Amino acid sequence: MAYEVSGVVARAQGEPVTVEKVLVPDPGPGEAIVSVRACGVCHTDLHYREGGINDEFPFLLGHEAAGVVERVGAGVTAIEPGDFVILNWRAVCGVCRACRRGRPWYCFDTHNAAQPMTLADGTELSPALGIGAFVEKTLVHSGQCTKVSPAAEPAVAGLLGCGVMAGIGAAINTGQVGRGDTVAVIGCGGVGDAAIAGARLAGAGTIIAVDTDARKLEWARSFGATHTIHARDRGEDEIVAEVREHTAGFGADVVIDAVGRPETWRQAFYARDLAGTVVLVGVPTPDMRLADLPFIDFFARGGSLKSSWYGDCLPSRDFPMLIEAYLQGRLPLERFVTERIPLNGVEKAFERMHRGEVLRSVVVFD
The missing domain is CATH 3.90.180.10 (Medium-chain alcohol dehydrogenases, catalytic domain)
Structure with missing residues (x-):
């Protein structure tokens, strides 16, 4: 039937x-x-x-x-x-x-x-x-x-x-954000804001939100961003410099690119601390290519460059845990x-x- x-x-x-x-x-x-x-x-x-x-x-x-x-x-x-x-x-x-x-x-x-x-x-x-x-x-x-x-x-x-789990998981599972870490999130739509919420849940100390839309930056603050960077009409070097200003000059421990464009990935790459982690959770289009980066920078900066698939989540493990955090008022x-x-x-x-x-x-x- x-x-x-x-x-x-x-x-x-x-x-x-x-x-x-x-x-x-x-x-x-x-x-x-x-x-x-x-x-x-x-x-x-x-x-x-x-x-x-x-x-x-x-x-x-x-x-x-x-x-x-x-x-x-x-x-x-x-x-x-x-x-x-x-x-x-x-x-x-x-x-x-x-x-x-x-x-x-x-x-x-x-x-x-x-x-x-x-x-x-x-x-x-x-x-x-x-x-x-x-x-x-x-x-x-x-x-x-x-x-x-x-x-x-x-x-x-x-x-x-889908989207909320992708962002939370990008912070917690892929980026492995820990207590006291500094985190920057580029792109503050649903996935980016979820990454901010995940970083806060994991105990990050400094959470920097980057976007070109003032309204989205306000949303980001409501999810736990401690600093915001309005990126409209600003160059990549300026944005990277401001992330460093908010992280004692070092760069963030984890930078999450929730946009998925070559320019935002480059910002993420250079806005992280030495041995820091870049997490790509924004989805690029098939035609996009990364511009040349000095090969020595890959070696000299160390750390990890990761892609996050659905927040690297395991639904049977993550969904019940996150629902409990929500019911307890922590998420x-x-x-x-x-x-x-x-x-x-x-x-x-x-x-x-x-x-x-x-x-x-x-x-x-x-």
């Missing part, structure tokens, strides 16, 4: 999304049906609509979601109907070379549901990041469901499913939710996101 529900579909590149009937099959072995309670509007969903991920239209958009397990398929034991879960797009396989080496956060063969969800005419949908959660019910692999405390508000909890996840919208409000939310007016719009289901 298939469930007939409403979902947000992108039928063609660049065209406005539509709310359409979606057929969701009964869960097969290893699968689960989740009744979605809330789903954040992420830049990745817009990239899908614009054809920036792949061309496998039509897409069922949405992936930053929390909900309640409704049914499970054969062989599923880790979750059961009634569990409150956050959905994730890195359900680890447990058997690939990364998993066997004890590094499941790098899993190279993550799981998705085997069965497709379809439109009413039978057209198969490509679910965004293997989830597809701008829909009343979605079909996922059971490993994509992480059980957390039901005391968390769904609109808040679901944000750990202000609720501040990321700028507005709550209905299912038919996604297209307008894309426009507000593109203009930088929101951190997150969140679709909330009754």
Whole structure:
């Protein structure tokens, strides 16, 4: 028996999304049906609509979601109907070379549901990041469901499913920010602000926010930035010098590039202390190239240059811990939710996101 529900579909590149009937099959072995309670509007969903991920239209958009397990398929034991879960797009396989080496956060063969969800005419949908959660019910692999405390508000909890987790993890997991460290974050949208919140949670002493938008710098302060640098109309050398001014002339222990452009990465490279760490969590486009850097600088400055994949997170480890920090008042996840919208409000939310007016719009289901 298939469930007939409403979902947000992108039928063609660049065209406005539509709310359409979606057929969701009964869960097969290893699968689960989740009744979605809330789903954040992420830049990745817009990239899908614009054809920036792949061309496998039509897409069922949405992936930053929390909900309640409704049914499970054969062989599923880790979750059961009634569990409150956050959905994730890195359900680890447990058997690939990364998993066997004890590094499941790098899993190279993550799981998705085997069965497709379809439109009413039978057209198969490509679910965004293997989830597809701008829909009343979605079909996922059971490993994509992480059980957390039901005391968390769904609109808040679901944000750990992508951007917020990417930023927090960039600070805590990839950058390994520690107590008393100095941290600079370049780019203070949702991911950058999450990195700031993560650095604060980890006990960083100085947290420097860098952005070209004064409003975003105010947001950064609300998440824990101790200093801000307004970068508009300023050269790279000026920005690096100011980071050094706020770190006793040395540079930051960890610099997180949440923009992902060659110029911001260079700023990060030179704004760190000797033996410091650069973390790239902003996603570059395929055409971008790093300009020449003196090779001696790579050697002489030492330290680490890292890329952060989804905050190097392990959902089963990180989601429950971060939800508990939120419930204890130590992690202000609720501040990321700028507005709550209905299912038919996604297209307008894309426009507000593109203009930088929101951190997150969140679709909330009754």
